[in-house]
Amino acid sequence: MxxxxxxxxxxxxxxxxxxxxxxxxxxxxxxPPAPQRFNDLHFTHLQPLVFKAAQVDVREDYRPPMRPPNVEHEMPLSPMGAARQWAFERLQADGTAGRSVVLSIQDGAVTEKSLAVQKGVEGAFRTEQAERYDASLEATLQVIDTTTGVTMAQATARVWRFATVPENASVQDREAAWFTLIQGLMSDFNARMEQSIRTYASGALVR
Incomplete structure (x- = not known):
């Protein structure tokens, strides 16, 4: 060569x-892959509840304390925020004059409680659940005659769930646990509130 x-x-x-x-x-x-979003929960896959009313309003009666043990103000998606989104996507009005639908959110708390974990040598060899989060949601739906102010029908729902996180949980792990907690809470709320509406306010529904 x-x-x-x-x-x-x-x-x-x-x-x-x-x-x-x-x-x-x-x-x-x-x-790197985009971080998972924990503030996005929708209900558009469910059939809307259409009322014979001119409008649907949401009233937030619950006021977060903004201090421990409450943590809902720190969450990407709080129970009250999820309930507001639920109302926006599931409750509709057909335009019938003289009536309004009001969903009042009376409770949307999430509290944190520290759990006892094993200390010393034994504790070093295992990972335990370190915090517990208790979430609650309560709301009342009213169909109101706007001329007289009289409540024509009323439905209520109250639900509660809890979740725990391990002592080595990262910020993303904790937010994922919170999101799963709110998902479950809203699944319960959706079922309970729809059942209550169809039981006590079915006459105000278009379908």
């Missing part, structure tokens, strides 16, 4: 090696 051919071959090898190195670096610098 001539020296010129040998030199050309070495250049090809170096070029291929450089290309492989660039590809490896590019692969290693790919952007």
């Amino acid at each position: 001539s020296s010129l051919s040998s030199f050309a071959s070495r250049r090809q090898v170096l070029a291929l090696s450089a290309s492989a190195l660039v590809a490896a670096v590019a692969g290693g610098c790919s952007p």
Whole structure:
């Protein structure tokens, strides 16, 4: 083989090696996956509850204490925020004049409680649940005659759930546990409130 051919071959090898190195670096610098969102819960997959009314309003009667043991103000999605979204997506009015539907949210608390964990050598070899979160949601739906102010029909629902997180939970782990807690709470609330509406306010429904 001539020296010129040998030199050309070495250049090809170096070029291929450089290309492989660039590809490896590019692969290693790919952007990380987007963080999961824990503030997005929807109910559009459910059939809306349509009322013979001019409008639907949501009233937030619950006021978060904004201090321990309450933590709902720290959550990406609180029970009250989820209930507001539920009302927006599930409750509709057909435009019938003289009536309004009001959903009043009376409770939407989430409280944190520290749990006892094993200390010392024994505790070092196991991961225990360190915090417990108790969530509650209560709301009343009223169909009101806007001329007289008389409540024509009323339905209520109150639900409660809890969740625990381990002592080594990251911020994302905790927010994921909170989101799962609110998902379950809203599933219970949706079922309980719809049952109550169909039992006590079915005459105000279009369908």
